[in-house]
Amino acid sequence: MTRPADIDVRPVTEADFPDWNRALNTGFLMPPAVARAQLDARREQFVPGRTLGAFDGKRCVATFRSFDQEITAVGGALVPADAVSNVTVTPTHRRRGLLTRMMAQDLAAAKERGDVVSTLIAAEYPIYGRYGYGPATTMTEWTVDVPRAGLDPRARIPADGGRIDLVDGADVRDLGPGLHERVRRSQPGAVSRPELWWRARTGVVSTNGTPWTEPFYAVYRSADGEVEGMVSYRADDHWGDAKQPLETATVEWLLAATPAAERALWHFLCSIDWITTVKSGWRSPDDLLPHLLPDPRAARVVTQADWLWVRILDVVRALEARTYEGRGSVVLEVGDRAGLTGGRWRLEAGPDGASCTATTGSADLALDVGELGTLWLGDESAVRLAALGRVREERAGAARVVDALLRTSRRPWCPDMF
Structure with a gap:
């Protein structure tokens, strides 16, 4: 067995791309052979530096891809996000920390770029909480x-x-993007759709290799x-x-x-x-x-x-980007094991805007960055999370104050799989 330290985690090159796709298919239990049309379609998603692989010798044994995205915050602001997809580890190389290494590289780069959050659709529930993601919408x-x-x-x-x-399909490609722009700007949790999304949903390209009907x-x-x-x-x-x-x-x-x-x-x-x-x-x-x-x-x-999971990368920008129907103030103690955005933050919010600033004042509510991601779009209740032991009140009634500020009248929703 190759030692984990001897497995090279790095950005994928053009020469690596066919083998990376074989590993991707293998990880998702699809036929390992990648058809030329499928490879060409996926190549349109390839962004140098944003497609990572783990290599045991010359063979790719884990895959990871991220791309630019916008997510709609409560109130309609379009927030820059690091969207994570195509995450697999080959069955022969599980439990060697390969995903942890790829995730750490990607999140550090996203923070450096200035992305406010990272997003993903989790195939398995238990995996992503340890990287600071929290389930933020339901389907x-x-x-x-x-x-x-x-x-x-x-x-x-x-x-x-x-x-x-x-x-x-031609009508859909012509009319759909404009309609989607209208819809996503009024739907918290909705994400941007690249031009390739419309082409794939109308049979112009096939990223999954299946015959088009x-x-x-x-x-x-x-x-x-x-x-x-x-x-x-x-x-x-x-x-x-x-x-x-x-x-x-x-x-x-x-x-x-x-x-x-x-x-x-x-x-x-x-x-x-x-x-x-x-x-x-x-x-x-x-x-x-x-x-x-x-x-x-x-x-x-x-x-x-x-459905959609959110990882906060910038507490200040995330909380200031959204709107608030009520008025109030709360101090949040945010824990982040990765050291990307933890700290103590005072949120003062109302219908006319919000400010979030670092503070040394006493915390009202203590929570992990994953729980903050769960609360950010307004779907979950801090009172419920407190009952589950996932957040801790440092001041009695703080969870109700947070709910009064963050919860929304209609539930957030992400219409997309990515």
């Missing part, structure tokens, strides 16, 4: 029993004077012709024994800039002939979907889990 998936939903099959859809049109795309336009919603969905081909169609529409993604667009698109999906089940895909935990149906019980929760 929920529903299955809708269409016959039970109570919608009138004769009703005009949409009923508000707007219209729904089926479009193709075009889905259905539908666009909702308001009565004045403005694009306010868009959905991508697929349908299966399932019929019952009595020659009855029992098909399922599975939503890949749905964007809605207005409640009217959201209502129209869900009603449209539930009105398609032969469709008896609609799978919602990954949605916000307080999504409107169930209550857009006459019988909300027709929408059954099938998945609910943590």
